[in-house]
Amino acid sequence: MTILFDGRFNTTPNFSLYDRIERSPLPSIPPTISSSEAGSYEIVTDPLGSGSPVAKLTMKSAPLGRCEIRPFARDIVAAGPDYGELWYAWWDLFPAEWVDEIPGPADPESNLLSGSKDIIAQAHSADDVTDRPHFPHFAIYVEGKKLKFLRTWDTAAQTTTAAPNLTVHGSWPLEKMRWIEWVLHVNWAASSNGFFHLYKDRRLVYSETNAPNTYNDAEGPFFKCGFYKFFSSLSPAVRMRYSKGVVIGDSTSSYLEVTGHSALETATIRRVS
Structure with missing residues (x-):
């Protein structure tokens, strides 16, 4: 068993292991051991009183606001359309002062989505030169008082729409002042060789096998978490939450291996030869 990346802040209490911190409208930066900026990204003590260091990530109102931690430039250095299998784990805590935003008008690309959603974790890939810029192939987001996730994918060599095969899943109450544990076990593939198993708080909440789950792009997937949001005039001026970090196996x-304890439910994987 192999851990490819362990960015938990209780073992390395700074951002130096991460490839970059993506921000907007501020510039994205490659972090160092001393990297920290109050009101953007910083190491603080767990607000629940464990004494462990955690990250405090803050995003301020802008046409596009962003503050995301990204472990790798690319999670798998392999050619597609079958990129490979990974385990991801990450942890979120929403503060008591989190303001529930009333969902705004539909996203211009799909009436399945609100244009005022807060994306808190996403797996993406770089568009090919001839592609239309596309959505992430996986994203967890806040919409009103709910947590949901979206998926998109495309097996075509050239992507011509922004959100092909878009589906929306989950609808969990957003709970404040409680750590949420997410685990994703996935075989990234733009073919029927893909599988996708998402866990929330140790329970399997979504499972799919023998199906595509990413884009047929030259560069493979990468994961990041934090905040990504298009602010409206009705949006809160500031968004802030806490993270324990990211682990990739x-x-x-x-x-x-990626969390330190077992799942309460497991998925049966049927691989396609």
């Missing part, structure tokens, strides 16, 4: 890893 390879195909030989497990739920136990």
Whole structure:
């Protein structure tokens, strides 16, 4: 079993392991051991009183606001359309002062989505030169008082729409002042060889096998978490939450290895030869 990236802040209490911190309208930066900026990204003590260091990520109102931590430039250095299998784990806490935003008008690309959503984790890939810029192939987001996630994918060599095969899943109450544990076990593929298993708080909440789950792009997927949002005139001026960090394991890893404990439910994987 192999851990490819361990960015938990209780073991490395700074941002130096991450490839970059993506911000907007401020510039994205490659972090160092001393990197910290009050009101943007900083290391603080767990607000629940454990004493462990955690990240405090803050995003301020802008046409496009962003503050995301990104472990790798690319999670898998391999050619598609079948990129490979990974385990991801990450943890979120919403503060008591989090303001529930009333969902705004529909996203211009799809009436399945609100234009005022807060994306808090996403897996993306770089568009090919001839592609239309596309959505992330996976994103967890806040809409009103709910947590949801979206998926998109395209097996075509050239993507011509922004959100092909878009589906929306989940509808969990957004709970404040409680750590949420997310785990994604996935075989990224723009073919029927893909599988996708999402866990929330140790329970399997979504499972799909033998199906595409990403884009047929030259460069493979990358993951990041934090905040990404198009602010409206009705949006809160500031968004802030806490993170314990990100862990990524390879195909030989497990739920136990990336989190330190076992899942309460497991998925049965049927691989396609």
